[in-house]
Each structure stands twice: as structure tokens, then as C-alpha cells.
Amino acid sequence: MPENISNKHQKPTRRTFLLATGGITTAAIAGCAGDEEDDSLVTHNRVGNGDVAFDHWTSAFYSPDEDESLQPETASAMRTRFEEWAEENPEYQANLVYQSDLDQWESQLVTRASSGEAPPSSTLDSVWVPDNREYLQPLNDYVDDIDDFFPFVQETAMENGDLLAAWFYTGLRCLYYRVDLVEEYGDGEPPRTWEDVLEVGGAIADGEGIDGFTLQMNALDTLPFFWGQGGELVDDGTPVLGNEDNFDALLSTFEFFGDLVDQGVTPQRVGTLDDPAQLGEEAANGQSAMFIGSNSRYQISVEPNDDNPDRWDVAEIPMREADQFATGVGGWTEAVYADEGEVAEAARSFAAKAVEPETMGRYCEAGSQLPTRASVFDDDDLFSGDTFRFQDQFRTFLENGVARPSAPIYSEAIEEEWVTAKERVFTRQSSPEEAVGTMLDNIAEAYDGDVEYES
Amino acid sequence: MKAESRVEDPSVGTRVRRTIADWTDWGIVDRLVSRPLFWLLPALVFITVFQLYPVFEVFRMSLTDTSLISSEESYVWLENYRRLLGSERFYSTLRVTGIYSIASVVLQIGLGLGLALSIDYGVRRGLRGPLLTRVVVLSAWIVPGIIIGLVWRIMLLETNVGVVNNALDRLGFGIVPFLSDAQLALFSVVAAGAWRGTAFSMIMFYAGLKRVPDELYRAAKVDGAGPLARFRYVTLPQLKPVMFVVTILVTIYSLNSFDLIFALTNGGPGRATEVIALSMYKTAFNSYQMGMAAATAVVLLVVTLTVTAIYFRVFDISEEI
Numbered sequence: 001m002p003e004n005i006s007n008k009h010q011k012p013t014r015r016t017f018l019l020a021t022g023g024i025t026t027a028a029i030a031g032c033a034g035d036e037e038d039d040s041l042v043t044h045n046r047v048g049n050g051d052v053a054f055d056h057w058t059s060a061f062y063s064p065d066e067d068e069s070l071q072p073e074t075a076s077a078m079r080t081r082f083e084e085w086a087e088e089n090p091e092y093q094a095n096l097v098y099q100s101d102l103d104q105w106e107s108q109l110v111t112r113a114s115s116g117e118a119p120p121s122s123t124l125d126s127v128w129v130p131d132n133r134e135y136l137q138p139l140n141d142y143v144d145d146i147d148d149f150f151p152f153v154q155e156t157a158m159e160n161g162d163l164l165a166a167w168f169y170t171g172l173r174c175l176y177y178r179v180d181l182v183e184e185y186g187d188g189e190p191p192r193t194w195e196d197v198l199e200v201g202g203a204i205a206d207g208e209g210i211d212g213f214t215l216q217m218n219a220l221d222t223l224p225f226f227w228g229q230g231g232e233l234v235d236d237g238t239p240v241l242g243n244e245d246n247f248d249a250l251l252s253t254f255e256f257f258g259d260l261v262d263q264g265v266t267p268q269r270v271g272t273l274d275d276p277a278q279l280g281e282e283a284a285n286g287q288s289a290m291f292i293g294s295n296s297r298y299q300i301s302v303e304p305n306d307d308n309p310d311r312w313d314v315a316e317i318p319m320r321e322a323d324q325f326a327t328g329v330g331g332w333t334e335a336v337y338a339d340e341g342e343v344a345e346a347a348r349s350f351a352a353k354a355v356e357p358e359t360m361g362r363y364c365e366a367g368s369q370l371p372t373r374a375s376v377f378d379d380d381d382l383f384s385g386d387t388f389r390f391q392d393q394f395r396t397f398l399e400n401g402v403a404r405p406s407a408p409i410y411s412e413a414i415e416e417e418w419v420t421a422k423e424r425v426f427t428r429q430s431s432p433e434e435a436v437g438t439m440l441d442n443i444a445e446a447y448d449g450d451v452e453y454e455s
Numbered sequence: 456m457k458a459e460s461r462v463e464d465p466s467v468g469t470r471v472r473r474t475i476a477d478w479t480d481w482g483i484v485d486r487l488v489s490r491p492l493f494w495l496l497p498a499l500v501f502i503t504v505f506q507l508y509p510v511f512e513v514f515r516m517s518l519t520d521t522s523l524i525s526s527e528e529s530y531v532w533l534e535n536y537r538r539l540l541g542s543e544r545f546y547s548t549l550r551v552t553g554i555y556s557i558a559s560v561v562l563q564i565g566l567g568l569g570l571a572l573s574i575d576y577g578v579r580r581g582l583r584g585p586l587l588t589r590v591v592v593l594s595a596w597i598v599p600g601i602i603i604g605l606v607w608r609i610m611l612l613e614t615n616v617g618v619v620n621n622a623l624d625r626l627g628f629g630i631v632p633f634l635s636d637a638q639l640a641l642f643s644v645v646a647a648g649a650w651r652g653t654a655f656s657m658i659m660f661y662a663g664l665k666r667v668p669d670e671l672y673r674a675a676k677v678d679g680a681g682p683l684a685r686f687r688y689v690t691l692p693q694l695k696p697v698m699f700v701v702t703i704l705v706t707i708y709s710l711n712s713f714d715l716i717f718a719l720t721n722g723g724p725g726r727a728t729e730v731i732a733l734s735m736y737k738t739a740f741n742s743y744q745m746g747m748a749a750a751t752a753v754v755l756l757v758v759t760l761t762v763t764a765i766y767f768r769v770f771d772i773s774e775e776i
Contacts, residue, residue: 103740110524110743131524131743217723269613269635271724287614408524412742424725429637435725438543445542446742 041086042079044068047094047350048086054343056094056350057105057122062332063098077359077366085353092346094121106131118337121347126331127404129157129165131411137336137344138162142352148373152329152401168354169369170331172397173221174390175315176283176298177290181208190315192322194225194256197290201265204289211288212265216273217423219415220328220404221292225253227402228319228326233414234407241414242440242453252320254432257425271426281305283312292317295394296368314390316397329401331372357382370394413446510756516749523743535750544726544734545751552730555645555716556709562649563705564698567656572690574657575664589661596654604718607647608634634720637727644716644728651715652708656701663697664690699770703763710759731755 041048044065047056063069064079086092097119099105106128112118113135124132139162140146146154146163150170157165177190185207186200201212215221226233226241231249233241241250260266273279276293280301283291293301303309316325334351338344353359357375361382364371368387376382377395385391404410421435430438444451487493517535521528539545570592574585595603610618611633620630633643667690675685691698713732716722722729722737729737731751739748 107523107740107743114525267613268632269630272613272634272640272720274721282614408743412524412744416737416741420723420725423723427632427635427637427724427727429725429727442542442544445538446744 042082045096047082047096048089048092050086050089050091050093050346052091052342052346053093053095054120054338054347054350055097056347057097057099057109057119059102059105059123060098060100062123063096071367074363074367077363080362081353081359084359085350088353089346089349092349094346094350113337120338120343121334121336121351124165124333124335126156126165126167126170126329126333127411129333129335130405131408132335133159133164135337136164137339137348138164139166139336139348139352142348143355145375148357148375150329150372150374150398150401152398152403153372156403156405157333165333165335166351166355167331167333167372168360169364169367170329170372170398170401171294171296171370172394172401173224173292173294173317173328174393174397175290175317176280176293176302176312177315178204178283178311179313180311181289190313191290191318192315193318194259194320197318198259198263198265201260201290202263205264208289210286211267211282213260213290214266214270214273214279214282214288215292216276216279217271217419217426218274218276219418220330222253222257222422223404223418224317224326224328224402225256225319226250227328228317228324228400229253229321230324234405234410237407237409239409239414239443239447239451240453241443242451247436247453249320251432251436254421254425254436256320257422258432261426261428266426268427271423277301284309295370295388295390298389299368314393316400325400326402327397327400329398329403331369370398409443409447413443417442417446513749513752516746517753519746521745521749523739523745531746535747536754539747539750539754544729545754547726548729548731548734551641551726551728552710552732554641555648555712555728555730556706558645559648559652559709559712560702560705562645563652563656564701566649566653567701568660568694570653570657571660571664572686574661589658592654592657594654595651596658598651600651600712600714601718603647603651604715607643607650607715608719611643635724637724640720640724640728644719647719648709648712648715652705655708656705659697659701660694663694667693695770699766702770703766706762706766707759710755710762731758 039049042064044063047064060068060070062071062074062078064075064082066072066075069075069078082094085094099108102125106125109118109122109124109128110131113132118135129136143163143166146158149167152170153167157163157167175190179188181204182188182190182200185203186196191197191200197213203212204210205212223233226246226249229249229252231241231246231253233239233246240246261268276297277300279288279291280293280297282288284302284305298309298312298314302312306312317327319325334354336344336347336351338347354363355373357373357379360371360373361376361379363369364376365384365387370388371377371383377398388394404415417439421430421439424430424435424438425432440453444453518530518532519528520531520534570588574588577585611620612618613620613630613632613635615621615624615630617633619633623629623631632639634640671689671693672685675689680688711732712730713736716728716730716733717736720728722733732755735748735751735755738744738751
């Protein structure tokens, strides 16, 4: 007997294998069911526990679970938002379906929506809104005081008075500059015009042996140069950036890029620079005196890497003329595809919750983001005045916010062609005239060749 | 009647057994098994479902205006091809692809053959370390192209942080615009591609060299052939089939290169390093024009097949294969 027992323990029999497999399977099922059996109002995968359930596609950046969230500092704000919604709507349940690949998420949404199989609701990057807008459902009945949103929200996420996406936070682009160097080589005032940039940037580059002004090869960072002159990329879905008024603004923008590199203010290598962190860290390490960056760039790259971060300040993006203003804005939204029934109502109330002033302020404060409602910015109880060092300036800059246009041709061609033309000018492959000409031809070609630029 | 049938076939059980025997022994199963089609069927199904159908679907899509952001699809027939062949971008990417592929084939075959000969020379003379050398070189081929692209990108950064530029700057050459100068960027991409692909060529050539009988070299020596003559009249002819395979494969890999260039330059600056495969990807997933991307894919397929056909003619290895 002892020998038999010993053998049984040494050799895995079919019975022990089945028992072990059964045990593992049971444990796995128990683990999987754990979240479902959790009767908490909000879990990583679920919000509420009502009978009317719907899927909501989102990112782990917006998880209410601090352990699971890719942005743990906002998990508490997200949990509060979800708990409030679940308590206000006990009959609803949102199942959070996390998407890990942004490109796939975006293309899946568009593909599914075009075949009528979109999820009931989803979190959307604001730049995805244009491509999805024909499938998005109005949120007007669920969102109060739509006029409170900054103008760029009304221009981008609204159509015929319908609010199509609940834009719950934003970001902007501005000029970061070294106060000490601008004082030493200029008049102390940040450059307001391109001429100022070339003058003070050139003097700093010559005097200090560093880059006078840098920027990255991203459309949103440089489109404000064009928008600020009143330039328009698209009108009613048609590319118009080559029309008479716009062409002047377009060409002058690219001539400014050419001047920057020709006069040694900006190095040729920015033609390959597409990492915003690199731009900020180079500046913090004393390699550049001015750069175009997002509102969070100071906190992310400059403050942690610069021994004397107080020497930095922000200003509006310099323009061709001193009385022109514009900044590029981004951010994320909640949007609804379900068009009728209880699920549609549930999804709309879920999306609308994101832009309630208290919810928005709480999230922006936790995530160091900017609110899209002016009232939230103005109420210190809703959004602490200490969230950003340059908060007051950002509030002013947002009044001139411009979002990327709501037209498929922007994402199909204009954005890529803009960046390519910019790279060609900065790397001296083309003159501004050649780069702009090629860009316009390629955009017209992508638009089935039906564009006739007015001259 | 009943009596007769019982005489011919005394029991139902016997009849069933006979039928089964017919099926299992020399019946239908045997006839099926004896046909080549039966054994080819799994492969044919697999190739049809996973290769032929996708190719057909790409060709069909190339005749449509399919877009990722529109539910409507209509046949535009050859319009995508007309637009593609009429666009400046296509000829730019074709030129870049041609330069990249020719340079890759020359460098990878030259360097691969050189390395293989060196290692073979060492092995024939009992030198130590050829295995380690092979492993080290092969590791470049094992690492994914995306990783290699990122590593080269970091190495070639145009500041003092970049490994190469830091060294050049210390030596007094200053910062070299490896990635922001259009010509140098293409050179950088070719160099990174050759660095990666040489390992594959080396392994193939080394395997080919191992198959060359020593007797041939000894006979050549007896005939008074020097090292160069032995290489010209013994090694190269013996390597002809391997050379053919390597040339074909390196060309196909180069024409379809995507991952390494995507990570290293993303086709920039200003499309100076944009190859056809990368252009196709951007058309499909940045511009959402699946129809146009499919047309580009079909053109790339035609280019690849044409080049392969030319190789078949030039190498004339019908006897070997």
C-alpha cells in the first residue's frame, strides 16, 4: 500500500490531471465571474447594475479603477462621475469595453458605424468626431447650457444646433519662451509677430549658440499660423485652402517656415522631429529658447528637467500680424451612436454626465487638463486656479481656439500633406512655393480631382 | 425468391460486412486515397481561403472606391489605377523603392557572401569562433524590424544625444543630418536595411558553401588555379542556385519593406524615404482610401512578379530546379 500511494503521488494519472484541470477551470471561471458578482455600483468593467445595459467603448485611460487605469490620477474623478450617474439612473448599466489600439479603435468605429454596427456609445478623440459625425446622435436634451462651451466646441462638435459630442476636456498649443533670453536679446516682451520671432530668435541663436525657435512636425502645432490669418482649410466639406484669400495665408505661412530655417533660427533637424517630449526636454536642457508646445508640456517636460523652470513663460502663438490670434485645440469626447430606444436614452445620459460642470471640473483638475466650458474655468470651486501655472493665460488663449475641421478630406489628405510640405521646407527639399503647390495638387487629387482653387 | 436470396446472400450481416469491406479495403476510400487530389485538398483549401481569396479581394477592392469612413462602395473600375499612375507621389515612391531595393540586393548579397566566405574560410582552417559569429550576425535578423528601426533612429539622432553624431562631433566632424537630409535619410534607411538583411544572406550562402565538395577545390588547385580563379570557376558556379534564391528573396523583402522604414523615418522627411508598401499603408490607414491602397498593392504585386520573372530569365537555372 505505501508503495502504491507513493506511485500515485509520483505519476500524474488521468484522474489527477482531470482534477487539476477542473480545479484551474473552476478557479478561472470564479475569477472571471468575480467582477460580475461584485455588487459594487462601479467596477473596472461596469457602471451601474440596472436592467437596461449597453456597451461603451473607451480607453483604460478613463477607467474608474486606480489599479487598472492608465492614468491613475484621474481614476477617482472617473469613479465619482460614474457613481453619480449610476445613482441618478438606477435602471441603466454601462458595460465598459476597453480598446487598447487607438488606430484600430478609430477605424473599427468608422467601419462599424458605416455598416450600422457601431457600439451604442464610445469615447472619441475630438479629431475623430468629423469622420463619425454623420452617425452621432444629438445630446441637446441631456446637456444644459450649450452656449457655455468655448466657441471651438460649438464650431466642431455641433451641426445645425445639435451637439454631437460631449467634449469633456481639451488642450491647446502656445509659445513657450525663456524670459531671461528674451529680455537679454529682445525688449523683454514675448514675440508677437513672425518678424519678432526671426529677430529675437536669430539673435539668441547667434549669441547663445542654441536653437532660437523650435517646433515639431505635427499639423496642429503649426496650423494656427494659417488660421490666425483667417485662413480656412475646408468649406462645406470642400478643400478651399488654395482659394485666393487662403492661398496668401498659406504661402506666407510656409515662407515663414523657410525663413526660420534659412536665417538659422530653427535647425533643419526639426523636419524629422515628431516627439513633443523631445522638444520640451531639449528646451529644458538649454538647447532651445522658444518652442511651440501643448498646455501640459511645461509640467511634463520642462519643470521636471529644468533646474530653473521659473525662467519659462507662455504667450499666444506669434502671428503674421500683431492683431491676429489662434491656437490649435484637441481633447476627448463622449459620443452616442444608438439612435432610439432605452439604450439610446441610457447612452445619451451617460455621455452628457461627462460635461456637467462639476464632473468636468473634477476631471480636468485631476488630470491637469483644460475645461471646455467657460463657466468651469471661471469658478474656482469647480476648477482650482492652481491646476496650471499659466492657467489665466490658457483661459484667454482658449477663446481663440480652433479645432481641426469637420470634414473627411482633412483626415484623408490635408493633415498628411500639410506635414509633408512642412517637412520639405524645413529640410530644404522644396521652396515654399513648390511645397505649397505640390500640397494643393495632392489634396485636389485626393478629393477626386473636383477641386478648383479660385485664383 | 426468399430462398434464392438466402442462397446467394445467406445473411444481412454478411452483406453489411462485405459493404464495409468494400469501402474500407479496396472501395471508395481506397479510390479516394489513391488520387493525388485527396492529399492536395487540405493545402488547396488553405491556399484558397488564406491566399488566393485575399488576393482576389484586394484586386476586386482596387476596382472600387471603398473607404474606411464611408458605408457606400461602388465600382470605379480602372479609375484608381489612372489616379495612381498619374500621381507624382507614386513615381516618387517607385523611385525610392527602386533605389532601396537595388542597394539592398547589392549590399546584402555582397556583405552576406563576404561574411559567409570568411566564416567558411575560418571553419576549413579550424579557427575558433565561427559559431559565435554566426549567432551574433543572425541576431540582427531575428530582431523585429520595428525595433531595429527605433534603435537606428536613436543612434542617428541629430543632437549630441545620438550615438553616431556624438562620436562624429567629438572627432570634429560636427552634427551630420542623417535623418533630416533627404539623400542622407535614404542612405540611412538602406544602411539599416542592409545591416538587418545581411544576416539572412550570410546564412544562406554559408549553407551553400558547405555543400561545395572539397574535391573540386583540390582538383582546381592541381590544375593551378589561384584563389580568385577557384572563387570564379568553382565557388560561384556552385553557389548559383543559392544566389538565385537569395536574390529573389532579398528583392521581394526589399520591395515589400515596411516596418523598419516606418519606425526609422516614417517615410520622411517629406516622403524622401517613402517606399510603395509604406505609401500603401498610409493611403489605407491615414487617408482611409482602401480602394486606392488596394490598387497600390496590386501594382506592387505586378512589380514583384515582373522582377522575379526577369531573374528567372537572367539566372537560367532551369537545370538546377
